[in-house]
Amino acid sequence: MPTESRELLAVGILGGKSRIGDRIETLLRRGRSFSPRASAKGVVASVIALCGLVLAGSLAPRWIAFAQQSPRPSFEVTSVKPLQRDKRTEPGRLRYSPQGIDFSNVPLSWVIGEAYGVAYDRVSSSDQRMRDTFFAPDGTAYFFDIAAKADHPVPKAQIRLMLQSLLADRFALVAHREPRVQQVYKLVAGKSGPKLQEAAAAGEPMCSFGPNGFVCQNVEMTRFTGMLSTLMDRPVLDATGLAGSYDFTLKFQGSQEGKAAVVEWLSSSIFADIEKQLGLRLEADKGAVDYLIVDHAEKPDAN
Numbered sequence: 001m002p003t004e005s006r007e008l009l010a011v012g013i014l015g016g017k018s019r020i021g022d023r024i025e026t027l028l029r030r031g032r033s034f035s036p037r038a039s040a041k042g043v044v045a046s047v048i049a050l051c052g053l054v055l056a057g058s059l060a061p062r063w064i065a066f067a068q069q070s071p072r073p074s075f076e077v078t079s080v081k082p083l084q085r086d087k088r089t090e091p092g093r094l095r096y097s098p099q100g101i102d103f104s105n106v107p108l109s110w111v112i113g114e115a116y117g118v119a120y121d122r123v124s125s126s127d128q129r130m131r132d133t134f135f136a137p138d139g140t141a142y143f144f145d146i147a148a149k150a151d152h153p154v155p156k157a158q159i160r161l162m163l164q165s166l167l168a169d170r171f172a173l174v175a176h177r178e179p180r181v182q183q184v185y186k187l188v189a190g191k192s193g194p195k196l197q198e199a200a201a202a203g204e205p206m207c208s209f210g211p212n213g214f215v216c217q218n219v220e221m222t223r224f225t226g227m228l229s230t231l232m233d234r235p236v237l238d239a240t241g242l243a244g245s246y247d248f249t250l251k252f253q254g255s256q257e258g259k260a261a262v263v264e265w266l267s268s269s270i271f272a273d274i275e276k277q278l279g280l281r282l283e284a285d286k287g288a289v290d291y292l293i294v295d296h297a298e299k300p301d302a303n
Helices: 020-028 040-068 108-116 128-134 156-171 221-231 259-278
Strands: 077-083 093-097 100-107 143-149 174-189 206-210 213-220 236-238 245-251 280-296
Touching: 020 259, 077 156, 100 108, 100 156, 108 143, 108 156, 108 174, 108 280, 143 156, 174 221, 206 221, 213 221, 221 236, 236 280, 245 259, 259 280
Parallel strands: 174 236
Antiparallel strands: 077 143, 093 100, 100 143, 174 280, 206 213, 213 245
């Protein structure tokens, strides 16, 4: 597959969301008692003691819960390198292996989205300082090369937890989830069942969108719905129940060409095409959409 066709879709980095048409055009191109006789000194001491007991009692469950928390797993070796914008000669890449990650030429929102399983355009921040931290004065995002290895093979879910540790350690990332109930499309299995081919082997997830539609390899449904969300008029949520990674093509069936034809397909024909070609169905509904709000982050030291 040509390099330009393997570029992953990324829109809406740390806030800001362009119009659908603009995004398509670009593509086509996260106890004591008290006595009245007690001395004032004794009363003060008693009050302090009582307050201490109340405070200890209220915090005890939190201390216990904190003590019982398992430490978040971490990579054995990590490397984070800020990338100069004039050195960006290739599309962003995400490579996974049983022992780690190799991300090249990616903005921070990609890394956060991968770590927390949130669509890239749902990673945002209301703090202008966060934009200043990760955007150049001309509005373009800073990019990074990030490589990390575990000391033994681990499943992808574990790698995501390790990536969360990397973000906390290297970027001082503090973020919180914020579900918002809104109008959505839910991607569900069709009446005849999914028509998807499981990916032959673990590898780099790749999904491109162009004039011919979607071409996806080794892609999870959560990633595919994240891509659909950036192109359609409302968020798309994965309700297929499919947990694997798949290779598939969703062909553009429009009779016209150009951006206007693609916009029309995404608003009408794609519903029938998804069911016919993939054995899945888009249903209009209302649901809680998970957003990740960045409260704090810092530029990392390169190493």
